Amino acid sequence: MDNLSAFDMIGPVMIGPSSSHTAGAVRIGNLAKEIVNNEYQDIKIYFHGSFKETYKGHGTDRAIIGGLLGYKTDDPKIKDSLKTAAEMGIKFEFFPIKLENVHPNTVKLEITDVDGVNTTITASSVGGGKIVVTRLNNTELNLKGEYYTLITFHQDQPGLIAKISEILNIYNLNIAEMQVLRERKGHQATAIINLDHEIEDQILSLIRGIPGIKTSKLIKPLN
């Protein structure tokens, strides 16, 4: 209760009908937009479980597309998002899917941006509008959109993580949480670093300049 706000009880202001199937789906779209960070060419949406069974009545389809267009959970434009996206020339299609070991409210997104870059995201709406991205391309993760999150894709090698933390330390950026994953020793690895504060472009460039880092992304928190 210490963290409960009066506006958690009288609020949030949202587009109905469901915090998990509508508001949560909008937030999944919002986070996917942050991750892709480019105009869309083609979007394939795969609904699993309860999303598959009830997406139409809950407007989950409109919510996901609305979220991808950047609408917030209280934006009445969500209701017309399918029409809007089609008018913008974005191709999108919905499919059923059965995924293993996932929350009942789960969606898989396959997004191709205008530069032809493919991104695959699996995310779940876990209640009350809270969400978690559990897979990004081939990497399992736990991304909730609560922090500034730095994701690096790099070659697994000794000292690389130390170099990242050294840079963050110099600029006095506190690491709230950190997770390092790799396919196998010496191969592709991923670091997911949750930070309390935003990273300036200059610091991001320094991190990107570390030998062995192939790409990196900075994802802003939702709302």
Next chain:
Amino acid sequence: MENFNTVKELIEIAEKKEISLAQVVIDREIKITELSEAEVREKMKETLEVMRESVKPALNQDIKSMSGLTGGDAKLVDQARKEGKSLVGDLFSRIIANTLAVSELNSAMGKIVACPTAGSCGIMPGSLLTLAEEYQFEEEKIIEALFVASGFGMVIAKQASVSGAAGGCQAECGSASAMTAAAITYLMGGSNQAVASAAAVALKNLLGLVCDPVAGLVEVPCIKRNAIGSSNAVTAAEMALAGVESVIPIDEVITAMKEVGDALPESLKETSCGGLAVTPTACRIKKELQTESL
């Protein structure tokens, strides 16, 4: 700032400091958000405006839910009232119609205030705002009543739950009805004890209510249960303002609600595996909707 985990503590803080129940909740909010009192009040004013707007569309337009299953009932009740056919009188009839209107808007992907949840969003605006309009209360007083409601909601969320999946509909419409009964009683000038009694009676009356949505949607029976939540809140407030006390104190009712919620089988907690959701008609509706699904 003093925090409270029970309604008893909330009232004790108010009486010790000689401030209103609303002020205790506002002071706590200022502390945790680091906003000024004016900002906190302004935020609630904006929320109140959304609530007020959410009453209108389903009374003035023909709206349908996304599934096509619901919509239009608020208009029917309002029309009957306008034609002088109300059984219970103009004010109560408006409360029922306005409550249905907000819940129908929610099912039709309209903009609402979750209070405490989207599924129970019709109760507070339907009854509190209709009464506030009828008796022409000042904006600041309505805002304070909403803070009182949120204070009671926070205690319920802390001691029990406001989620249908965790506690059944008693946790959603029951909590909303209790919060609303408290807000109405506060608005009408009831004592702190009367406010607590109203909430206790409202929650007691909906204890055990199951969450059994047809086809898993926030429509049947949710929309009409909001109307019952409003009727119940007004009835509880009417009694409390007349001096009727709840024999069981609100904090004990909240604990009982938690126990009942825990004892309810999973089939009656938002899974659509029991109750109305498995009736022959519900099964037929579900099947019809599935032919349109993926």
